[in-house]
């Protein structure tokens with residue numbers, strides 16, 4: 268709807284019609300696709316994604332909506348995974364090792380009140396209430412692929428902001444080379460903490476430049492709502508070019524450190540899980556290939572698997588971070 272004519276003679280759209288750049292880019296891509304004859308599928312995807320951004324609250328949880336991100340690589344055109352699948356097929360070992368355990372057990376997780384402690388080599392350490400973290404920067408919606416080391420993947424619309432915003436705010440010292448994420452380990456709320464599958468708490472880490480990369484998302488929501496417990500409520504990270512286990516859930520501490528953190532999976536099996544854990548179809552896991560994957564909800568059990576992309580398809584954005592690094596050694 269055009270509501271008024273400006274002095275320059277052009278009609279100006281009302282605010283709600285001002286299209287964000289990401290949406291605009293999507294439209295341009297859509298038009299290109301239509302020209303190449305794959306319009307049917309593309310249109311269906313388009314309609315679905317428009318709907319996700321604006322109305323649907325599939326989990327009936329409190330709304331956490333945000334505008335589409337415009338940063339390069341933040342919005343994949345892949346078909347979005349159904350909320351039902353993304354919230355019921357999870358890895359969250361604190362609630363059990365089967366994919367169906369977290370959705371069944373994670374209701375015992377108490378996500379409020381919640382504080383995240385910032386510690387280590389940083390000018391402004393301290394406890395940050397979740398409410399303050401939520402407000403620290405504008406939230407964006409980003410549609411990322413998440414590739415699990417076990418060979419499945421999903422496409423999820425996350426809501427959050429670049430972790431870099433928080434890092435800048437707390438001012439790490441020059442000596443800080445890595446960021447360590449410590450997640451909640453409370454046996455009273457988490458039935459499998461105490462089991463011997465992993466050394467609790469679940470710890471993850473990133474090199475400082477990885478943590479500062481704009482695609483690394485401090486995540487509070489998905490599908491326009493606050494995170495379901497089983498997906499890592501109330502706050503997790505999502506690092507889209509790495510295997511899913513690098514994206515720690517239900518974070519309680521963020522530590523700035525000089526030495527490479529000892530991460531949970533690396534401690535459990537160093538020959539299988541390195542620190543970097545970049546998605547890499549050319550480097551096999553010792554027990555299985557990483558060359559292909561199955562998209563949950565799309566690629567049936569007997570369908571041909573799809574090829575896994577280098578850095579999960581985020582090579583144009585993150586490849587530079589690893590220039591000169593031997594990715595076979597630093598897996």
Ligand SMILES: Nc1nc2c(c(=O)[nH]1)N[C@H]1C(S)=C(S)[C@@H](COP(=O)(O)O)O[C@H]1N2
Pocket residue numbers: 353356357358359360361413414415416421450451469497498499510511512513514515516517
């Ligand atoms: N605290 C914690 N974080 C975790 C895990 C876990 O077991 N505990 N599993 C990881 C793994 S292996 C994956 S694939 C992703 C899954 O995230 P999703 O359930 O939102 O898809 O969470 C990661 N974060």
Ligand SMILES: [Mo]
Pocket residue numbers: 358414415416417510511512
């Ligand atoms: Mo995973």
